[in-house]
Amino acid sequence: MEGIHIILKAEQIGTLFGFPITNALVTTIIVSCLVALAAIIAGRRLRSIPGRLQMLWEMVVGDVYEYIAGVLEDRNLARRYFPLIASIFIVVLFGNLLAFLPGFGSIGFHHLENGEEVFVPLLRATSTDLNFTLAFALIAFVMIEFAGVAALGVLKYGSKFVNLKSPIGFFIGLIDLVSEIARLFSFSFRLFGNIFAGEVMIGLLVALVPIVLPVPLMAFEVFVGVIQAAIFALLTLFFIKIAVTDMH
Numbered sequence: 001m002e003g004i005h006i007i008l009k010a011e012q013i014g015t016l017f018g019f020p021i022t023n024a025l026v027t028t029i030i031v032s033c034l035v036a037l038a039a040i041i042a043g044r045r046l047r048s049i050p051g052r053l054q055m056l057w058e059m060v061v062g063d064v065y066e067y068i069a070g071v072l073e074d075r076n077l078a079r080r081y082f083p084l085i086a087s088i089f090i091v092v093l094f095g096n097l098l099a100f101l102p103g104f105g106s107i108g109f110h111h112l113e114n115g116e117e118v119f120v121p122l123l124r125a126t127s128t129d130l131n132f133t134l135a136f137a138l139i140a141f142v143m144i145e146f147a148g149v150a151a152l153g154v155l156k157y158g159s160k161f162v163n164l165k166s167p168i169g170f171f172i173g174l175i176d177l178v179s180e181i182a183r184l185f186s187f188s189f190r191l192f193g194n195i196f197a198g199e200v201m202i203g204l205l206v207a208l209v210p211i212v213l214p215v216p217l218m219a220f221e222v223f224v225g226v227i228q229a230a231i232f233a234l235l236t237l238f239f240i241k242i243a244v245t246d247m248h
Helices: 023-044 052-072 075-100 130-152 154-158 167-208 214-244
Strands: 012-016 019-022 108-113 116-121
Touching: 019 023, 023 075, 023 130, 052 075, 052 214, 075 130, 075 167, 075 214, 130 154, 130 167, 130 214, 167 214
Parallel strands: none
Antiparallel strands: 012 019, 108 116
16 A cells, blocks of 8 residues: 555664664663663652652552562562563563654654665664564573573473483473473564554554544554563563472
8 A cells, every 4th residue: 555664674774883773773772761760760769758659659569579479489589580570561561652652653764765765763663673572582581491490400490391201201391392492482473463563553544544543543552562561571470480380
């Protein structure tokens, strides 16, 4: 359809010391700075006698911490992995919601590509770049394996996947190993697919019915962005729980 350009990969807007800089990378840097700035401001405004806003925030953080401790059934493990799980949720959430700010995706430049003038936005939603979702999936994957090894030891954790005691145990371990590696891709493509599909739908509706119809869909996509961030963080939590649990 004329006027609609759907590009699967993030567009390159420049280079830095020979490394390509994409619009999704720029958004990721902005999100990281915003999260860090919010953490610094929140940390400096903490009071021993909390106000209403601090009390509300402490209740939310406390409830999330208690939930993680309940799932892991160990407060030491909860204290160790709470920052990871909370950080994953916050960064993915900021990256998803930033795309709905006014002007996001509409500021950019035009350039010629194959003799055709193409618009390249300066910003792109982080989760619509497979590199971003794959990087976060890799972080989650490494931390899940680290959690299992730290809790059970190398040999005991490895015995979940390499079991030579019986043919059935060997095949079950092999299936578990394949499913463990498959998490890396399922993490990446689940988040990427949901957010990218939402952006494509909104773009199509804006082009076809620019006045009324895109509004409820955008509200729904905000909800999807929150849910996808929560799913990514919760799956990381549940897989850590499986990793640290001894075989029965």
